[in-house]
Amino acid sequence: MARVQRDGGDDSAPTTELPAVRDQDPSAVSEPVTGSVNGRKVPMATDKARAIPEAAVARLAVYLRVLSGMAEQGAVTVSSEELATAAGVNSAKLRKDLSYIGTYGTRGVGYEVDVLTSEIERVLGLTGQQKVAVVGIGNLGHALANYGGFPGRGFPVEALFDVDPDLIGIPVGGLPVNHIDDIPDICAKRKIAIGVIATPPTAAQAVCDRLVDGGVHCVLNFAPVVLQVPEHVEVRKVDLAIELQILSFHVARNAEQRASRRAAAARASSNGEVV
Amino acid sequence: MARVQRDGGDDSAPTTELPAVRDQDPSAVSEPVTGSVNGRKVPMATDKARAIPEAAVARLAVYLRVLSGMAEQGAVTVSSEELATAAGVNSAKLRKDLSYIGTYGTRGVGYEVDVLTSEIERVLGLTGQQKVAVVGIGNLGHALANYGGFPGRGFPVEALFDVDPDLIGIPVGGLPVNHIDDIPDICAKRKIAIGVIATPPTAAQAVCDRLVDGGVHCVLNFAPVVLQVPEHVEVRKVDLAIELQILSFHVARNAEQRASRRAAAARASSNGEVV
DNA sequence: TGCTGTGAACGTGTTCACAGCT
DNA sequence: AGCTGTGAACACGTTCACAGCA
Numbered sequence: 001m002a003r004v005q006r007d008g009g010d011d012s013a014p015t016t017e018l019p020a021v022r023d024q025d026p027s028a029v030s031e032p033v034t035g036s037v038n039g040r041k042v043p044m045a046t047d048k049a050r051a052i053p054e055a056a057v058a059r060l061a062v063y064l065r066v067l068s069g070m071a072e073q074g075a076v077t078v079s080s081e082e083l084a085t086a087a088g089v090n091s092a093k094l095r096k097d098l099s100y101i102g103t104y105g106t107r108g109v110g111y112e113v114d115v116l117t118s119e120i121e122r123v124l125g126l127t128g129q130q131k132v133a134v135v136g137i138g139n140l141g142h143a144l145a146n147y148g149g150f151p152g153r154g155f156p157v158e159a160l161f162d163v164d165p166d167l168i169g170i171p172v173g174g175l176p177v178n179h180i181d182d183i184p185d186i187c188a189k190r191k192i193a194i195g196v197i198a199t200p201p202t203a204a205q206a207v208c209d210r211l212v213d214g215g216v217h218c219v220l221n222f223a224p225v226v227l228q229v230p231e232h233v234e235v236r237k238v239d240l241a242i243e244l245q246i247l248s249f250h251v252a253r254n255a256e257q258r259a260s261r262r263a264a265a266a267r268a269s270s271n272g273e274v275v
Numbered sequence: 276m277a278r279v280q281r282d283g284g285d286d287s288a289p290t291t292e293l294p295a296v297r298d299q300d301p302s303a304v305s306e307p308v309t310g311s312v313n314g315r316k317v318p319m320a321t322d323k324a325r326a327i328p329e330a331a332v333a334r335l336a337v338y339l340r341v342l343s344g345m346a347e348q349g350a351v352t353v354s355s356e357e358l359a360t361a362a363g364v365n366s367a368k369l370r371k372d373l374s375y376i377g378t379y380g381t382r383g384v385g386y387e388v389d390v391l392t393s394e395i396e397r398v399l400g401l402t403g404q405q406k407v408a409v410v411g412i413g414n415l416g417h418a419l420a421n422y423g424g425f426p427g428r429g430f431p432v433e434a435l436f437d438v439d440p441d442l443i444g445i446p447v448g449g450l451p452v453n454h455i456d457d458i459p460d461i462c463a464k465r466k467i468a469i470g471v472i473a474t475p476p477t478a479a480q481a482v483c484d485r486l487v488d489g490g491v492h493c494v495l496n497f498a499p500v501v502l503q504v505p506e507h508v509e510v511r512k513v514d515l516a517i518e519l520q521i522l523s524f525h526v527a528r529n530a531e532q533r534a535s536r537r538a539a540a541a542r543a544s545s546n547g548e549v550v
Numbered sequence: 551t552g553c554t555g556t557g558a559a560c561g562t563g564t565t566c567a568c569a570g571c572t
Numbered sequence: 573a574g575c576t577g578t579g580a581a582c583a584c585g586t587t588c589a590c591a592g593c594a
Binding site for chain 1 (some may be wrong): 551552553556
């Protein structure tokens with residue numbers, strides 16, 4: 001029961017449609033796998049050891065991007081230290097992350113760039129194409145429909161939807177916009193794997209339901225609402241307003257610290273203490 | 276030392292400019308505040324107890340949004356259970372989160388919506404306005420410049436920048452675009468608090484440096500690169516391609532599980548076992 | 551010698567369960 | 573009786589430090 005939406009549940013942006021950042025996810029990737037419920041938690045052999053921490057999965061995607069940059073520059077092997085630095089993590093964490101997917105390095109040497117690349121792609125399920133549908137062709141939807149990084153990384157945008165009659169039929173990024181009522185049909189026909197919701201928050205839940213009806217199992221939600229979905233559907237959230245508020249918190253905290261450090265310094269100097 | 280960029284360092288999107296999701300951040304918000312402890316690590320009285328976990332901060336922003344919705348509907352008080360459900364978390368976590376900012380509830384009753392709202396706003400530093408600059412007026416930059424959720428939540432967009440000469444001077448969302456060479460000047464003059472980078476990845480670091488020169492302490496980075504910044508600067512990252520790859524991982528994992536469950540079921544049934 | 555792979559220690563964040571007000 | 577606030581248990585994720593292989 002309980003677990004309705006995989007994201008711990010953080011969201012934000014008040015009103016409109018351009019939301020943005022958020023991700024993170026407390027639950028381990030592997031499986032909440034609570035067998036029988038609260039009574040206790042059944043061990044429930046989670047198949048293999050598909051136990052890659054969520055946080056590690058996110059970083060693997062980063063390593064992949066860094067690796068592709070290195071491959072372009074002709075690198076053949078990388079050490080954990082090099083790769084870690086380029087990805088902005090420490091080498092111990094990088095090695096631990098890589099150890100979750102297998103052992104593909106050579107001791108005393110490092111990793112072969114192309115081997116590592118394809119292993120990470122395999123684990124992330126990036127060997128095939130995952131078709132994407134974008135719903136809500138406002139400012140953000142336009143941006144997403146035209147985003148080059150999608151098709152370039154195996155995520156071709158293959159359907160667009162909106163409610164606005166003026167938009168229906170208009171091509172955006174070479175693809176015509178369809179009405180949201182056609183979501184279930186079209187998604188099923190075109191085998192859409194991932195639905196991106198870029199609608200105003202009020203429309204998001206209805207859109208999400210239709211995506212699920214169309215057989216979509218993964219949703220990337222830019223609308224600032226908590227979506228209710230069946231258990232087999234994966235939702236990730238991106239909420240710009242929340243990101244800004246988090247930054248705001250850090251500004252406030254730093255300002256406070258500076259202030260109290262000043263106060264402490266003043267106190268200390270008036271006491272003749274050495275700081 | 277060490278900590279160059281607050282985000283653990285995950286990023287992604289390969290090529291272009293519309294990147295997207297990522298956040299999370301391992302480090303505790305407050306302070307490692309390790310007493311003197313074994314190795315050592317100076318006691319370093321971390322001022323008050325500004326020890327709010329990063330994850331809790333993100334959720335506080337969510338609660339805030341939910342609360343504003345409730346206030347609109349005329350709610351005066353909420354129980355932790357109601358608020359938690361609406362925010363998509365469990366009530367224990369919600370109460371714990373709220374306990375970090377103080378005790379503003381009434382036992383046996385719940386929380387007053389307006390009190391809680393203003394307390395969260397205070398902690399998040401949302402009492403004043405934080406001026407925002409958007410750099411890179413492509414598809415995403417346009418979307419961000421027009422995003423209603425920014426000004427509506429105390430984050431007015433007050434400067435736009437790009438390199439493209441054709442864009443300079445053109446008003447976007449009522450604000451003219453300036454050249455990125457003017458970033459330091461204009462940010463300093465207009466007291467910009469937060470810089471949003473929506474440029475192609477190749478330009479991101481240079482843009483970031485100029486923002487820092489202009490006195491910006493907080494950066495929201497949509498470009499798929501790991502930014503290097505001085506220690507006092509806070510960077511958050513949003514990388515769309517990474518989000519999709521994470522979803523992709525879950526698709527792959529679920530597919531595998533279904534497959535092996537089928538296999539197990541087949542095995543079991545051929546053994547005459549009851550599943 | 552050098553770098554990977556990993557068990558074990560550690561720290562952070564989540565959940566539990568109940569004491570304490572109202 | 574009900575709901576908050578919170579210490580304590582627990583789970584997850586990160587870091588350490590070193591054994592093991594090339």
